[in-house]
Amino acid sequence: MSGQPGPAAPLERVIAAMAAQQGEVGGRLHADLTSHIPSYRAVPRELLDQIWHRHFERALTVVREGTVPAPEDFGEADVARDRVARGVPLGDGLRAFRRALSAIRDLFIAEATERGLDPGLIVDRTTCLWELADVASLQIAAVHRQAEVASALLDARRRTGFLRGLLYGTLSAAEIHSGAAIYGLDPSRPYRAIRALPDGDVGPDAFERPLESRARRSGRGALLTVLDDAVAGVVEAKPETGDLRLTAGLGPPVGLAAVHRSFRTAGRMLEAARAYGLRGVYDLGDLSWRVAVVAxxxxxxxxxxxxxxxxxxxxxxxxxxxxxxxxxxxxxxxxxxxxxxxxxxxxxxxxxxxxxxxxxxxxxxxxxxxxxxxxxxxxxxxxxxx
CATH class of the missing domain: 1.10.10.2840 (PucR C-terminal helix-turn-helix domain)
Incomplete structure (x- = not known):
């Protein structure tokens, strides 16, 4: 008969009641996240509101239709990139998401119970919301890891680009100062260019980080990367190589703007040291006139x-x-x-x-x-x- 409510009407009333409380629940959630997950204090409120709206609308669709989207239907890549850029760990991101879904699930149960929704339907939709949390968590974890890898690769490319420009003398003074600030170099202090090659079949990637770590001991500054099949960069002092099987040339100490000249000298030192079959780090003081014999x-x-x-x-x-x-x-x-x-x-x-x-x-x-x-x-x- 006309005007008689259909079978979906009670569920729609629950959904409408939930929608009316989206802003209020979101406000409580924001306070909860910033209070219990410190890394989320770096995320602006408007961004959190946007993603909260996305999660809420998706959850309402699940409640209405009783089906959970496939993992590939979760567009979380933009959120993952933003969280990675802001230094939010994956674990914190998953905790925040599950707190959001828990708030939605609690809201649904409260409204459905108050309005006398069929208990079987309450159990079914609550189960769907649990599944939504599981599926979305897996997808969030996957795209977060992808974003971390992409961010690491981008950082590595930027680091290499900065060092390439520094060592070959193609950077402006402004680029040198901004890069130094990013990578922890002090423009007021002298640095020595270094270029190192491995002995044997080991690739340069294997000793880039260990060599930089040794160069940073005692609070010394250093920045290294793999450049043209060698490990190259700047150090404040001659590093101890220990058990690292490598040969390195070290240029004289200069200001960052003149590091390209130190790098040319480091290349000659490396060439001479390898020609004499030496292992370790060598500068002009070590090799003296013997460098000229090679040249x-x-x-x-x-x-x-x-x-x-x-x-x-x-x-x-x-x-x-x-x-x-x-x-x-x-x-x-x-x-x-x-x-x-x-x-x-x-x-x-x-x-x-x-x-x-x-x-x-x-x-x-x-x-x-x-x-x-x-x-x-x-x-x-x-x-x-x-």
Missing amino acids: EPELAELLLDRYLRPLEAEGEFGALIEESVREYLKRGRHVREVARRAHVHVNTVRYRLRRFEELTGTSLDAPDTAVELSWALAARELGTPR
């Missing part, structure tokens, strides 16, 4: 021809001469010390040194000979000059 292969060839290759015609005796000459320079030209370490008579050493002078046509007392011979011996350590 000047033509000069190295000339000095090898002048000082060491004439000894090759002597066979094994030539190798003994070279070793005695090397020790003679290393021991400050003390013949007796060379003899003691080689377990030979002092006259044997003197004869080898005199034979060296005969074969090369040089004098070991001449200053130029000491410099050039040291260069040739260092080049010998490198093998065939490049």
Whole structure:
């Protein structure tokens, strides 16, 4: 008969009563969240109101239709990105969502009971709201983790971009200062560029964080990333590598605006240290003039021809001469010390040194000979000059 209420009318009255209280319940929920979940204090009230409205309307639809949406129908990616950006942990986000659904469920039960809704229907819709909480929680967790991964990748790209510009000298003064503020560098303090390569088959990703951690010890500043198949960045002091299997070059301390010059030096130090088969962190103070031996292969060839290759015609005796000459320079030209370490008579050493002078046509007392011979011996350590 006309005007007679249909079977859905009692349920619709419950839904209308719930809708009328959306703002009031949302206000209590906001106070509850900011009181019990501190990370949510960073989320603006208007954003919380928007997501509360979304959850509330979705829950009313579930109550009306008695079906729960599929996980892919939950559009929570924007919320997840916002929470990740604001530093809200996943656990806090799930707690907040379940508090919201609990408030809606309690409201439904209260209104349905007061209006005499069929008990079977109350149980059915309450069960649906429980399922909604479960399905939505799983989806929220999934998109939150995706947002965390995306945020981490974006941060890594920004970090690498900043360091690339800093190390190659392409940043403006304003970009350097803003990047320094973001990544905890002090523009008023000097930094040293570093470039490191792993020994063996280990990739640079494996020691980026451990090396940065070592560089940060004792409150020292450091910022590193993987750049062009190497670990590169800036440090305040030479890091101790410990058991890290790597070779690194370290540039001189400079202001952040001049780090690109320090980085060029770090590259030369790395090249020289690897050429000599060294492991650890090396700067110009460690390698000194030996860096130039690596950089000047033509000069190295000339000095090898002048000082060491004439000894090759002597066979094994030539190798003994070279070793005695090397020790003679290393021991400050003390013949007796060379003899003691080689377990030979002092006259044997003197004869080898005199034979060296005969074969090369040089004098070991001449200053130029000491410099050039040291260069040739260092080049010998490198093998065939490049």
